[in-house]
Amino acid sequence: MSALLTVADVHISYGKVEAVRGVSLDVGDNEIVTIIGANGAGKTTLLNAIMGILPLKGRTTFAGIDMAQSDIEDRVASGLSLVPEHRELFGTMNVEDNLQLGAFRIAKATAATSLEKVYTLFPRLKERRKQLAGTLSGGEQQMLAMGRALMGAPKLLMLDEPSLGLAPIIVADIFRTVSELRTAGVSVLLVEQNAQAALQIADRAYVMELGEFVLSGTAKQIASNKRVAASYLGFQHEGESAI
Amino acid sequence: MNTTILLFLLQDGVTNGAIYALLGLALVLVFAVTRVILIPQGEFVTYGALSYAMLATGQVPGTVRLAVAMGIVAFGLDLFFARKALRARLVLRSAALNIAFPIALLAVTYAVAGPKTPIAVNIALSLLIVAAIGLFLYRIAFQPIAHTSVLVLLIASVGCHLALQGLGLVFFGAEGLRGPALSNVALTAGPLRFTGQSLAVYGLTIAFIIALWLFFGYSKTGKALRATAVNRLGARLVGIRTTLSGQIAFLLASVIGAISGILIVPITTLYYDTGFLIGLKGFIAAIIGGLVSYPLTAVAAILVGIVEAFSSFYASNFKEVIVFTLILPVLVLRSLAAPAVEEEKD
Numbered sequence: 001m002s003a004l005l006t007v008a009d010v011h012i013s014y015g016k017v018e019a020v021r022g023v024s025l026d027v028g029d030n031e032i033v034t035i036i037g038a039n040g041a042g043k044t045t046l047l048n049a050i051m052g053i054l055p056l057k058g059r060t061t062f063a064g065i066d067m068a069q070s071d072i073e074d075r076v077a078s079g080l081s082l083v084p085e086h087r088e089l090f091g092t093m094n095v096e097d098n099l100q101l102g103a104f105r106i107a108k109a110t111a112a113t114s115l116e117k118v119y120t121l122f123p124r125l126k127e128r129r130k131q132l133a134g135t136l137s138g139g140e141q142q143m144l145a146m147g148r149a150l151m152g153a154p155k156l157l158m159l160d161e162p163s164l165g166l167a168p169i170i171v172a173d174i175f176r177t178v179s180e181l182r183t184a185g186v187s188v189l190l191v192e193q194n195a196q197a198a199l200q201i202a203d204r205a206y207v208m209e210l211g212e213f214v215l216s217g218t219a220k221q222i223a224s225n226k227r228v229a230a231s232y233l234g235f236q237h238e239g240e241s242a243i
Numbered sequence: 244m245n246t247t248i249l250l251f252l253l254q255d256g257v258t259n260g261a262i263y264a265l266l267g268l269a270l271v272l273v274f275a276v277t278r279v280i281l282i283p284q285g286e287f288v289t290y291g292a293l294s295y296a297m298l299a300t301g302q303v304p305g306t307v308r309l310a311v312a313m314g315i316v317a318f319g320l321d322l323f324f325a326r327k328a329l330r331a332r333l334v335l336r337s338a339a340l341n342i343a344f345p346i347a348l349l350a351v352t353y354a355v356a357g358p359k360t361p362i363a364v365n366i367a368l369s370l371l372i373v374a375a376i377g378l379f380l381y382r383i384a385f386q387p388i389a390h391t392s393v394l395v396l397l398i399a400s401v402g403c404h405l406a407l408q409g410l411g412l413v414f415f416g417a418e419g420l421r422g423p424a425l426s427n428v429a430l431t432a433g434p435l436r437f438t439g440q441s442l443a444v445y446g447l448t449i450a451f452i453i454a455l456w457l458f459f460g461y462s463k464t465g466k467a468l469r470a471t472a473v474n475r476l477g478a479r480l481v482g483i484r485t486t487l488s489g490q491i492a493f494l495l496a497s498v499i500g501a502i503s504g505i506l507i508v509p510i511t512t513l514y515y516d517t518g519f520l521i522g523l524k525g526f527i528a529a530i531i532g533g534l535v536s537y538p539l540t541a542v543a544a545i546l547v548g549i550v551e552a553f554s555s556f557y558a559s560n561f562k563e564v565i566v567f568t569l570i571l572p573v574l575v576l577r578s579l580a581a582p583a584v585e586e587e588k589d
Binding site for chain 2: 051053069072073076077081082084088089090091092093097100101102104105148149151152
């Protein structure tokens with residue numbers, strides 16, 4: 001399996017404070033990989049640095065190309081896309097304008113089919129397409145942020161806490177959509193505090209604590225790990241292979 | 244005071260107000276996209292007006308040489324910032340825009356400049372020269388510090404204003420200039436006489452407002468500029484280059500400034516430093532519009548023009564005082580209505 005995204009020995013600092021220390025990870029084609037961990041572990045910092053929003057030390061390659069010299073816009077053009085924690089929508093513009101700007105770098109004809117696909121994925125957005133993005137509910141804003149990212153036809157979609165502040169029923173909806181992306185040929189790197197939901201749809205997982213990866217493996221291995229179960233899934237495993 | 248005087252003053256106010264509206268719109272546009280409060284907007288007015296006036300007398304204005312010099316600096320900056328990953332395509336594109344374009348402009352200006360050059364050619368040349376200066380000004384002074392605070396950008400903006408105004412003295416001298424009118428037709432309606440010039444002012448102002456509305460509401464580039472204004476990070480995340488947005492904003496602002504200058508230079512004598520005061524009145528309109536609202540800015544600009552016309556009739560010594568005092572109640576009201584907002588970080 002060729003890795004789509006490779007991150008090797010990455011360090012990220014805010015001034016003198018090192019928030020991420022020597023992290024390595026990879027994401028393959030058609031793969032859903034999740035990074036779980038508590039608040040403040042450095043997950044968001046890591047995603048932002050991979051996207052180019054924050055500077056990092058270390059090597060990152062995407063689709064075989066070293067990303068050291070590319071800025072955010074180059075990375076978007078090469079098929080990397082981030083749905084940030086705060087969604088960063090264009091609040092005073094309507095839903096359809098937000099989506100169409102997502103295809104800013106895409107040819108018009110392709111953008112039209114992308115728009116249809118996004119509306120099929122999130123019918124709610126189609127109903128509200130003339131509504132201003134800032135007036136949508138939290139769940140709809142998350143759908144719009146994901147839809148906007150998908151409009152650019154990314155190879156890898158990075159999602160930062162998509163479940164944050166959303167009702168459980170909407171979280172389930174969003175996670176179902178994420179698992180459907182795989183069939184559309186999009187890989188996903190998912191950062192989540194909601195470990196249980198993330199591990200259900202992921203192929204592989206990394207556990208992050210205080211800026212370092214402390215565990216990695218298939219989602220099943222991680223889910224059945226006693227320590228993970230105790231710290232992140234909120235229950236104690238009785239047996240070893242109880243899944 | 245009789246109705247005729249009232250009508251005259253209103254007409255005068257609306258004509259000036261239309262110019263302030265154009266400048267105010269440009270200020271709002273630039274601030275929204277780049278967070279720069281564009282103090283040198285007035286210099287775009289002066290440069291446009293006086294370049295046009297000099298070309299009309301058959302001389303080559305110094306602004307075209309400034310455009311070449313700024314282009315060379317901009318090219319140097321492009322090369323310097325791309326030094327780690329110098330790609331041929333990037334260098335060629337930068338050379339075409341920063342070197343070939345202003346040099347071609349210089350060559351054309353020298354070739355066609357003469358007392359018999361048609362007005363349309365002079366206007367086109369003046370607009371292109373000021374457009375080039377506006378574009379390079381962003382590249383040189385603002386693009387390298389685009390991520391800094393509004394205050395730093397404002398300081399740079401004041402610096403640019405002082406530098407450009409000083410250069411204006413070098414290029415145009417201390418004496419004022421007037422340019423030829425765009426047309427000599429005149430209409431009479433009751434006691435009022437509308438010259439072709441003032442009709443051109445109204446027409447172009449309305450045309451620009453409609454064009455800006457169409458551009459921002461319907462074109463992909465316009466929407467991208469709006470997106471940059473609403474959310475810079477969001478814009479970058481969909482692949483909109485905020486530097487390109489900044490360049491487009493400055494290009495539009497400089498063209499709008501130059502057009503305003505060309506429109507007023509046949510009506511009043513302009514000096515190398517007149518632009519600043521005109522720009523400031525556009526700024527007042529923009530402030531009344533909260534630096535965000537285009538329609539409010541346009542209405543406020545007309546109001547500023549009318550207040551100016553009436554105060555120059557009743558208390559001409561206090562004309563500027565009265566106009567600039569307008570800003571105080573607005574600021575008080577605005578600060579009462581909206582408590583201090585912390586500056587957006589990005």
